[in-house]
Amino acid sequence: MIQKIVLMGAGLIGREHAMLLRSNPRVELVGIADVSDAAKAVADEFGARYFADLRMMLDMMKPDGAIIALPNAMHVEAALACIERGIPCLVEKPIADTLDAAQQLVESVERSGVPVLVGHQRRHSPDIAKARELVRNGALGRLVAVNAMWMADKPGSYFDAEWRRRPGGGPSL
Numbered sequence: 001m002i003q004k005i006v007l008m009g010a011g012l013i014g015r016e017h018a019m020l021l022r023s024n025p026r027v028e029l030v031g032i033a034d035v036s037d038a039a040k041a042v043a044d045e046f047g048a049r050y051f052a053d054l055r056m057m058l059d060m061m062k063p064d065g066a067i068i069a070l071p072n073a074m075h076v077e078a079a080l081a082c083i084e085r086g087i088p089c090l091v092e093k094p095i096a097d098t099l100d101a102a103q104q105l106v107e108s109v110e111r112s113g114v115p116v117l118v119g120h121q122r123r124h125s126p127d128i129a130k131a132r133e134l135v136r137n138g139a140l141g142r143l144v145a146v147n148a149m150w151m152a153d154k155p156g157s158y159f160d161a162e163w164r165r166r167p168g169g170g171p172s173l
Helices: 012-022 039-045 054-061 072-084 099-112 126-136 156-160
Strands: 003-008 027-033 049-051 065-068 089-092 116-119
Touching: 003 012, 003 054, 012 027, 012 039, 012 065, 027 039, 027 054, 039 049, 049 054, 054 072, 065 072, 072 089, 072 099, 072 116
Parallel strands: 003 027, 003 065, 027 049, 065 089, 089 116
Antiparallel strands: none
16 A cells, blocks of 8 residues: 655655655655745655645645655644644654654653654664674674764755754754
């Protein structure tokens, strides 16, 4: 049975999700909600219906699941809209832009029982898998403490999206 999936957010990460969905024969991307000017073209490219309003999309498409790849400050609002309709969803990281918003979402999930996943794709990346293997195989000896740092180099164009330059646009802003 093919699962109907909707996508909220047609930006950089949303398009990555759309490509992955297109490559999976068990799902169909049926709708994309995003208010940006470019979102209609993305929906057309992936053969999905375009919506400017995510609630309208959820109500009309009645999907089996949703992927939320919106600006961080919109994650909780979109996830709550899914929960209200009993639609399981995957929320891109971070799950919320504030601790209070995250707590509100956690409480709603606990009350409703609607599954909400957080997208942490690096958990499955080859470098993390190799690190896990090294630790499990004892290549580093017996670990008693770990202190780690991870950095990413984002191209300057990544910050062209105005929301990424405001407070709440990322964990360090």
